[in-house]
Amino acid sequence: MPAENHATPLFSDLQLSAPLLRALEDAGYESPTPIQCRMIPHMLAGRDVVGQAQTGTGKTAAFALPLLMQLRQDKRVQPQILVLAPTRELALQVAESFQQYGRHIDNFRALAIFGGQDYTVQLNGLKRGAQVIVGTPGRVMDHIRRGSLNLAGIHSLVLDEADEMLKMGFIDDVEWILEQTPADRQIALFSATMPPSIRHIAQKHLSSPVEITIETKTVTAPTINQRYLPVNGYGKKLEALQRLLEAEALDAVLIFVRTKLQTVELAEALIDKGYACAPLSGDIQQANRLRTIEQLKSGRLDILVATDVAARGLDVERISHVINFDIPFDTEAYIHRIGRTGRAGRSGEAILFVHPREQRMLGAIEKATRQKITLMAMPSARAINEQRIKKFKDRITTALDGDLAVFQSILAEYQQENGTDPLLLAAALARLSQGERPFLMVEAEPRRERAARPAARNGEKPPRRPREEGRTPRKAITLPTDEAMERYRIEIGHRHGVKPGNIVGAIANEADLESRHIGHIAIFDDFSTVDLPFGMPGDVFRLLQKVRINERPLRLSRLDSSAPEMKKSPRQGLRERKTAGGKAPRSRSRNQDQQPA
Ligand code: AMP
Numbered sequence: 001m002p003a004e005n006h007a008t009p010l011f012s013d014l015q016l017s018a019p020l021l022r023a024l025e026d027a028g029y030e031s032p033t034p035i036q037c038r039m040i041p042h043m044l045a046g047r048d049v050v051g052q053a054q055t056g057t058g059k060t061a062a063f064a065l066p067l068l069m070q071l072r073q074d075k076r077v078q079p080q081i082l083v084l085a086p087t088r089e090l091a092l093q094v095a096e097s098f099q100q101y102g103r104h105i106d107n108f109r110a111l112a113i114f115g116g117q118d119y120t121v122q123l124n125g126l127k128r129g130a131q132v133i134v135g136t137p138g139r140v141m142d143h144i145r146r147g148s149l150n151l152a153g154i155h156s157l158v159l160d161e162a163d164e165m166l167k168m169g170f171i172d173d174v175e176w177i178l179e180q181t182p183a184d185r186q187i188a189l190f191s192a193t194m195p196p197s198i199r200h201i202a203q204k205h206l207s208s209p210v211e212i213t214i215e216t217k218t219v220t221a222p223t224i225n226q227r228y229l230p231v232n233g234y235g236k237k238l239e240a241l242q243r244l245l246e247a248e249a250l251d252a253v254l255i256f257v258r259t260k261l262q263t264v265e266l267a268e269a270l271i272d273k274g275y276a277c278a279p280l281s282g283d284i285q286q287a288n289r290l291r292t293i294e295q296l297k298s299g300r301l302d303i304l305v306a307t308d309v310a311a312r313g314l315d316v317e318r319i320s321h322v323i324n325f326d327i328p329f330d331t332e333a334y335i336h337r338i339g340r341t342g343r344a345g346r347s348g349e350a351i352l353f354v355h356p357r358e359q360r361m362l363g364a365i366e367k368a369t370r371q372k373i374t375l376m377a378m379p380s381a382r383a384i385n386e387q388r389i390k391k392f393k394d395r396i397t398t399a400l401d402g403d404l405a406v407f408q409s410i411l412a413e414y415q416q417e418n419g420t421d422p423l424l425l426a427a428a429l430a431r432l433s434q435g436e437r438p439f440l441m442v443e444a445e446p447r448r449e450r451a452a453r454p455a456a457r458n459g460e461k462p463p464r465r466p467r468e469e470g471r472t473p474r475k476a477i478t479l480p481t482d483e484a485m486e487r488y489r490i491e492i493g494h495r496h497g498v499k500p501g502n503i504v505g506a507i508a509n510e511a512d513l514e515s516r517h518i519g520h521i522a523i524f525d526d527f528s529t530v531d532l533p534f535g536m537p538g539d540v541f542r543l544l545q546k547v548r549i550n551e552r553p554l555r556l557s558r559l560d561s562s563a564p565e566m567k568k569s570p571r572q573g574l575r576e577r578k579t580a581g582g583k584a585p586r587s588r589s590r591n592q593d594q595q596p597a
Helices: 018-027 034-044 059-069 088-101 119-128 137-146 162-167 171-180 196-205 234-247 260-272 286-298 331-338 356-369 381-400 405-418 422-434 454-458 500-511 538-546 570-576 587-593
Strands: 049-052 081-084 110-113 132-135 156-159 186-191 210-213 224-230 252-256 277-280 303-306 319-324 348-354 485-490 521-523 528-533 557-559
Touching (some): 018 059, 034 059, 034 210, 049 059, 059 088, 081 088, 132 137, 224 356, 234 260, 234 319, 286 303, 500 521
Parallel strands (some): 049 210, 156 186, 252 319, 319 348
Antiparallel strands (some): 485 557
């Protein structure tokens, strides 16, 4: 396993300070991602940079680490780094990352300020002081105007997900803020795409920026069947993994995670469940790594949980499945990972777990590999039980080949004494061997829906109750409780004579979706909501918009807690939800904002 044959980049080669290296060690990061390797040296040299990278590439650390290296030790804690982000979620996430990387820096604080949050909380935070401010443009602008955010000490500015800020109509605000910052500040601009207006901003405000694009090689892997499973959060990933390990016809499995810590945690969780599993990361001595791989080859181990670095060059024919528990940082890593299966002319299975925020990376991978990655559903209890029964029968067949003489005579004696039916006797023995654990899986009942309206989860003002609620008091629009599902609104309700069966029928036929994948349906007076599997492809979405029931088009739109109108207070919504051209959208265009890619 020639991990050492390839030059593995190291954080320690990037001239980062000891407190930062310690924080990276705490986080369990093994090596810098491609964008980190390429961007950090330029940013440390004080250059402006333009990075074409999306979420999931490790872009936050790519700018946060070099900027943290430039912090001044001021007597009074005041803003030195300003990050603009399109959404509150991203602002919070970036502030948390700064806090994580800066944890060993004395007196360090990062603060997120965003629309929808109470001003008092933010004013208190700003008064207390923070070296890093991460905010959404509208709110940052408000604080600058009120005088509560002083930009005099800012030496670095980051525009994160600039194309998203453009789409959400923030670009004028961004330019205004840029003009308020000191002229000699360093700027890093990140954008997954480079539309002309973003290019224009880069040309106007950045000084001879270094442009960094993570190139992708195109490699086709025709013997590998590629699928993805939408999952929303760690718990769902773990559940999906366990179900896959039972439902798929597996030989050996390689599971990829992001950090060294996770290799250990996940391997331990699987060992607890009875799997022959081991972690594989750069923390493990080379000799031990080789031993682990030999054990996988010989069948003493069936599962390895690995980081990209540790699995480099891994060549074990019996790997039937590669499971990307965490999505890779770039498409090249993906291609390398899945190439660990389908070796020596065999076929292989590659499964990718995709979080909502990672949809773009999924698209990038499909583009780079020029292969469609097909959507798969979470294996059902029925599929798992079929496998359990099959494996149980196989075990009986194997046991029948063994030496049964002793048990045979004991059981013959038992039968004579009690006259028990032999089949019943066999069932009792099976029960003994199973112990108290239930043999068959029962599909968990969907959790009871919470009465809270969607935005309440984010601590923001909830959107106005729909008028229909007045007439059907116990029904509220909520988000689905099953995280593998998304809730959609369709413009047909009681008043149009719709029944759940019509909705199931129309969607199942048009989207070619089995009806069991269609979840909860709620019918209101003028419209209805329906839960559909997470990650609906754009073409299916467009198709379903046009489908008609009782002559009415469904005009499907997604209800999503991260959708701008679910999160913003009405006042803010009007100002912040401008279109790129600066006009407030008509309500129809809100639906367009929410279209899946
Ligand atoms: P980002 O693209 O910045 O949203 O990062 C995606 C995820 O990767 C985050 O959960 C980070 O904590 C994680 N991450 C960033 N850099 C590394 C690294 N070098 N090794 C492992 N995980 C990382």
